[in-house]
Amino acid sequence: MAxxxxxxxxxxxxxxxxxxxxxxxxxxxxxxxxxTRCISIFFVEFQAYFGQDYARTAWIHSIVDCATMxxxxxxSLISNHVSCQVGIMLGGLLASTGxxxxxxxxxxxHLYLSLGVLTGLGFALCYSPAxxxxxxxxxxxxxxxxxxxxxGSGIGTFILAxxxxxxxxxxxxxxxxxxxxxxxxxxxxxxxLMRPISLKEDCxxxxxxxxxxxxxxxEKQDFKRTSICPPLIKLWPHECLCYCSWxxxxxxxxxxxxVLAVSILFMAYGCSPLFVYLVPYxxxxxxxxxxxxxxxxxxxxxxxxxxxxxxxxxDRRCLKKHRYFCxxxxxxxxxxxxxxxxxxxxxxxxxxxxxxxxxxxxxYVTLIPVMTADVVGTSLLSSxxxxxxxxxxxxxxxxxxVAGWLVDTTGSYTASFLLCGFSMIFSSALxxxxxxxxKIKRTHLRPLTGNMGLxxxxxxxxxxxxxxxxxxxxxxxxFLAVDTNSFSNR
Amino acid sequence: MPSTFSEWCxxxxxxxxxxxxxxxxGNPADPAMTTQDSSQTQVNSVTxxxxxxxxxxxxxxxxxLKPASKEDSVxxxxxxxxxxxxxxxxxxPTKVELICKLGEDSSLKNPQVTWKKGGETISHTTxxxxxxxxxxxxxxxxxxxxxxxxxxxxxxxxxxxxxxxPKTEGREKPVITYIGDTAVMVCKTEYNAKAWTWYMTxxxxxxxxxxxxxxxxxxxxxxxxxxxxxxxxxxxxxDRGVYWCEAVFDLGSSKAxxxxxxxxxxxxxxxxxxxxxxxxxxxTTIVLYEVYSxxxxxxxxxxxxxxxxxxxxxxxKPQKEI
Numbered sequence: 001m002a003x004x005x006x007x008x009x010x011x012x013x014x015x016x017x018x019x020x021x022x023x024x025x026x027x028x029x030x031x032x033x034x035x036t037r038c039i040s041i042f043f044v045e046f047q048a049y050f051g052q053d054y055a056r057t058a059w060i061h062s063i064v065d066c067a068t069m070x071x072x073x074x075x076s077l078i079s080n081h082v083s084c085q086v087g088i089m090l091g092g093l094l095a096s097t098g099x100x101x102x103x104x105x106x107x108x109x110h111l112y113l114s115l116g117v118l119t120g121l122g123f124a125l126c127y128s129p130a131x132x133x134x135x136x137x138x139x140x141x142x143x144x145x146x147x148x149x150x151x152g153s154g155i156g157t158f159i160l161a162x163x164x165x166x167x168x169x170x171x172x173x174x175x176x177x178x179x180x181x182x183x184x185x186x187x188x189x190x191x192x193l194m195r196p197i198s199l200k201e202d203c204x205x206x207x208x209x210x211x212x213x214x215x216x217x218x219e220k221q222d223f224k225r226t227s228i229c230p231p232l233i234k235l236w237p238h239e240c241l242c243y244c245s246w247x248x249x250x251x252x253x254x255x256x257x258x259v260l261a262v263s264i265l266f267m268a269y270g271c272s273p274l275f276v277y278l279v280p281y282x283x284x285x286x287x288x289x290x291x292x293x294x295x296x297x298x299x300x301x302x303x304x305x306x307x308x309x310x311x312x313x314x315d316r317r318c319l320k321k322h323r324y325f326c327x328x329x330x331x332x333x334x335x336x337x338x339x340x341x342x343x344x345x346x347x348x349x350x351x352x353x354x355x356x357x358x359x360x361x362x363x364y365v366t367l368i369p370v371m372t373a374d375v376v377g378t379s380l381l382s383s384x385x386x387x388x389x390x391x392x393x394x395x396x397x398x399x400x401x402v403a404g405w406l407v408d409t410t411g412s413y414t415a416s417f418l419l420c421g422f423s424m425i426f427s428s429a430l431x432x433x434x435x436x437x438x439k440i441k442r443t444h445l446r447p448l449t450g451n452m453g454l455x456x457x458x459x460x461x462x463x464x465x466x467x468x469x470x471x472x473x474x475x476x477x478x479f480l481a482v483d484t485n486s487f488s489n490r
Numbered sequence: 491m492p493s494t495f496s497e498w499c500x501x502x503x504x505x506x507x508x509x510x511x512x513x514x515x516g517n518p519a520d521p522a523m524t525t526q527d528s529s530q531t532q533v534n535s536v537t538x539x540x541x542x543x544x545x546x547x548x549x550x551x552x553x554x555l556k557p558a559s560k561e562d563s564v565x566x567x568x569x570x571x572x573x574x575x576x577x578x579x580x581x582x583p584t585k586v587e588l589i590c591k592l593g594e595d596s597s598l599k600n601p602q603v604t605w606k607k608g609g610e611t612i613s614h615t616t617x618x619x620x621x622x623x624x625x626x627x628x629x630x631x632x633x634x635x636x637x638x639x640x641x642x643x644x645x646x647x648x649x650x651x652x653x654x655x656p657k658t659e660g661r662e663k664p665v666i667t668y669i670g671d672t673a674v675m676v677c678k679t680e681y682n683a684k685a686w687t688w689y690m691t692x693x694x695x696x697x698x699x700x701x702x703x704x705x706x707x708x709x710x711x712x713x714x715x716x717x718x719x720x721x722x723x724x725x726x727x728x729d730r731g732v733y734w735c736e737a738v739f740d741l742g743s744s745k746a747x748x749x750x751x752x753x754x755x756x757x758x759x760x761x762x763x764x765x766x767x768x769x770x771x772x773x774t775t776i777v778l779y780e781v782y783s784x785x786x787x788x789x790x791x792x793x794x795x796x797x798x799x800x801x802x803x804x805x806x807k808p809q810k811e812i
Contacts, residue, residue: 051711171753172667182764
């Protein structure tokens, strides 16, 4: 029935059940990110129990992080084709099983598999679908919602770290892992909360789509990128499925997404060694252990503040249009801080560095999903986020060893910090140039396309009048014309 | 994503801090760490050796005495107001110089300086402009102890050097293990120990562990000269108690304490089951709520479609908008 269909086709609620989704995503971030961090607390115990050195024990953490990020596209694939709820619940069960199995570990290799691969895979199935879901429920307050959801990692660590330490003291690492496995099962609760929502721009056939009255400017991209692939539950012929899964990753060839992907590669390359080498650098310039730990604590706390405040700020009407520039400003500022770091040689100078770097780090982390949503649209956000987090994995694996090698060969931290700073500034400059190029291209095309630049198409389908106002470049205009022709021929 | 990396590194930092706290876990005031003087008569041969030579025991090429200055075995305390104490670990026979220096901001001028060990005064003291020192050759355990320099003037300032055998670090918090599991106790010290012995408390006495337990039950591994590792297999409730590890040095030995607790598997299982129950309850509640709200929504839809025929016909007709 048309009315029931229309009732389902609505815009993002920007509230209501959306806040439950934010709470669910907050809990997902705690259960995945904060737990990953707290696994490091077990390392002292593992080292003592298994008699291995730190390097072999630290592999567990690398494997968890690697599995979480490399399998992120798999997570979005499952949540797209089956259901977000099932995906997250499955992820929760996997992660919980991994932790419970590792409490019975007899060797470090057993831990690599259970705690590393299984738990990491479980986390990967949860993380990007949950974040994508937040994007679907919010439009006006998207950045704030993301800020609150992402702050879970910082807040979760603050709460979980002492709790895990207490659990280890009371129950030894075996008992602590068992209880942590139970805690991670809360991911299933988050999965149950993720009520699916079908938005205007979601997959529908052409006639249904044209029943809509107005396509807002922010969703004009989705008009171009409508995937016509419904969930697997509905029976579709095999060819259509193949076509669908390929069409789902159509955004990979979008120039906007490719630019974003490259910039994220450089940004992840630049920011990751800093967290590894800040403390050793601080110790090398004469800061005490406690002060170095304090620097990292400042970084953590300000990260949370940056998450939420920057999210709130970029939701303000004045800054909303300039979200892209806010993002590249945050990345650029972080790069600049990195460039200044070799000059800061004492604790009173490193504190403002921690503040600034932590704030802008939290800031751009909040904006990554928002930017991705702006580029690919909400319907493909899940897959795109999977790819974005996958792209984080490779620089994270490569960058700290390279920086370490630089430190060893040059004998000081200057070279590696300069490399990080330039990498991040390059990332932000790339985005800036891409936007400028797009603007120049548009101003060039407008006199060429003439009338086609600003179109007002009105079709009538029986009694439906449908108008689309969009700023399209010539290629898209043709696409639109072809579509309307095909429709009118029916 | 950057926050995951920051978490990794924060995790590493947490690890570093924990390592730091565990290493500094050896409480100097712990009465468990005693120095035994008498049992070291078998190392008399060492007393004739010149310091700096390698002893017949473990390889001591890395003599880390951690002196205050870059020269060997020179320890200095700068006095200003409150009495200062310093702990010095001496593992094998060596020459030590202890210096008491007057701080620049001190008001004391030309004080009367005495060096004391226990009750007796030491005579061979050297004096430079505003520092006073003594040179000691530590070759026996009886020469270890507390050396105090007393500066008498308008005020009296004291500084004490505690010379002792290196301390061993155990674990103050109890070692928690489970029935059937393996217990691992790792004993560390900063200097190379000649030998390690493990004891178990038998009533009120300490008995070496090989006299109490069967050889299948435990294994002592000496990872390096500074680390000793005791593993006890197939734990049962009887194995709980206090264990001691003793590191033997040229000049004495020091002990560290471990408390072993053996729990049954039900101990962590209770919180685990509590959390699982909470998850099950929450999931059921949410699913039921969703089903209920869906049903309610369907009923409402049916009502709006069937209840008012005229309005439904209007709604099904497409809107005309220009």
